């Protein structure tokens with residue numbers, strides 16, 4: 001017995017050693033890919049997540065204040081030392097021209113802060129003697145308003161939930177509670193639901209159009225099938241921009257479709273086919289169709305014709321055989337295709353931006369807007385995070401069911 | 411003969427897939443009610459095609475198939491009442507065993523209680539009652555086979571088609587299933603058209619075997635007739651093992667011909683599809699019908715054979731000989747003390763009953 005167990009341990013060790021070597025080899029092979037993924041994929045996403053809550057720049061611009069304000073209870077005005085600290089900070093920040101940045105950041109939380117800081121900054125040179133508190137309040141009443149100090153305290157923390165809250169139309173109120181923003185300012189929830197709605201519609205449209213195509217391809221002769229495949233993949237070989245622009249040419253007021261309809265006398269006025277929701281649907285459905293057809297096609301190819309034949313021989317009409325036997329077996333393909341189209345549609349930017357009107361823009365448009373025009377990376381990141389959460393939760397809910405890991409393309 | 415005695419008739423049926431070659435050339439086959447008919451033939455000989463035409467999944471290019479006295483192309487597939495067992499089972503993967511079996515009943519609008527009862531009894535028939543809630547993916551090959559069988563029978567069709575249903579099973583299970591299918595057939599009295607390319611399977615199970623080759627039926631006969639009395643050289647070669655000797659007919663006497671073999675020896679043989687003097691012929695003799703060192707008898711004849719190789723097979727010894735310039739002549743010698751002890755290189759006398767030696771067209 002002792003001998004056997006000894007041998008057993010030896011064998012186990014050998015096995016583990018052998019497997020460890022194998023694991024290292026495998027790891028070595030995928031190391032380059034892992035590295036690329038890490039650097040170009042996970043790191044940017046992590047940075048985006050971080051950006052959406054990062055607030056450390058404020059403490060760098062106003063270091064003394066951030067120290068001094070920690071003693072403030074939150075009730076009533078802060079003490080003289082805090083006023084002194086903010087004066088000192090503003091003096092330096094004004095000279096280094098970082099004060100405006102802090103102002104913009106605080107203004108985001110409380111409108112009026114930007115002008116307050118700049119106005120005070122301009123005069124800060126003149127204030128040399130205490131009492132600073134009274135002097136500042138005399139300079140601008142707002143310095144005596146507790147709300148401004150609440151925002152200041154919140155604004156000096158290292159992290160903030162403000163952007164993420166703003167991305168779903170929430171904000172902090174004067175008492176530091178999370179509340180809904182006033183109705184006329186609430187836009188993001190409606191943009192997010194519009195994004196979801198458009199994506200869902202596109203998914204359904206691609207399914208309705210793609211299913212018969214995939215079915216035909218899966219059952220066609222090899223030559224027809226190859227031809228169709230090329231036509232389908234042609235979409236991938238032309239740039240997204242070109243495809244979108246060509247839709248404008250086709251759909252615009254004096255475009256091909258309108259000209260044809262007018263020429264044939266069906267309409268007398270050109271129809272508005274582009275720069276509205278219709279244009280977005282047409283162009284996005286076209287662009288995303290292959291992502292529905294390919295997984296469907298690959299699933300359908302794998303369904304032997306025997307199933308439908310069996311159903312027929314068992315007494316089912318062809319429509320019954322299709323619905324009860326064929327369709328359920330295509331569900332993994334429908335799921336995979338729908339998920340791919342939906343998730344891609346959620347993040348679409350160029351196409352709606354070009355062929356949509358102002359009311360057809362999706363979340364990504366506002367991400368770009370905040371990056372390019374507002375230079376507000378935090379807000380852009382926060383919107384990005386909502387997209388990420390939306391996609392992630394979808395994946396978690398449906399990904400398991402349609403078994404994305406087993407999905408094949410073509 | 412009235413049509414009614416026949417369940418299915420193929421009348422001069424032809425089939426071409428590509429418009430150039432005929433896969434089925436001229437098929438005439440009558441299947442009696444309640445019979446177990448097997449289509450046997452090498453791969454690509456058109457067996458599945460015939461089954462598919464019967465089931466309604468392929469059209470006939472020419473000719474007619476009659477089911478219960480009615481031309482079949484007037485009846486859509488789902489109304490033919492034909493149960494079918496597919497080679498790969500074709501159990502619906504997204505339905506449980508119970509749902510698979512209930513399917514043909516539900517589309518026929520049976521009541522719920524009735525469905526349940528019929529499903530249960532169909533499963534019990536193949537001893538699979540315990541598996542009612544499993545999915546096809548959770549069954550072994552043999553179990554799937556049984557479910558496929560009971561699904562094809564659950565709605566009580568009068569005709570069941572089976573396309574190589576046991577092809578994927580191992581030898582032991584195959585044999586067991588062969589008996590089970592045979593018993594179920596006897597029990598239910600349905601007509602069965604069974605496709606296989608395993609002749610042992612065909613011989614054990616069938617009432618009648620239709621041997622396919624080259625798009626036509628070479629012979630339609632009972633298993634015993636097929637084995638004992640092959641009607642042409644294809645059947646003789648295809649069914650079981652046969653020794654073949656080339657020769658020329660020297661004279662004929664009623665249905666017995668005297669044939670001169672390549673080495674000049676002369677033997678008598680039963681004429682099957684040859685008739686004229688001077689005609690070339692192929693003699694075919696079963697290895698187990700050859701007797702070594704015979705005592706002379708009236709019907710027998712003696713030939714010279716040289717032992718080339720002996721293979722010990724337990725119950726018999728397989729002996730390869732040189733006979734009339736054919737060095738692949740096989741004789742099966744039963745392993746018993748009554749029989750001769752052979753040695754390689756030895757020359758012996760061989761004989762057989764002249765009715766066992768069939769003269770066929772080469």
Ligand SMILES: Nc1ncnc2c1ncn2[C@@H]1O[C@H](COP(=O)(O)OP(=O)(O)OP(=O)(O)O)[C@@H](O)[C@H]1O
Pocket residue numbers: 427428433451452453454455456457458459460607
């Ligand atoms: N759908 C089809 N289209 C074109 N040719 C076909 C088709 N189905 C079968 N064939 C051809 O018809 C011939 C007969 O095929 P079939 O499937 O009937 O043979 P089989 O006797 O069932 O063979 P096996 O024992 O291998 O199953 C083959 O040469 C095959 O290539």
Ligand SMILES: [Mg+2]
Pocket residue numbers: 457458459573
């Ligand atoms: Mg076949």
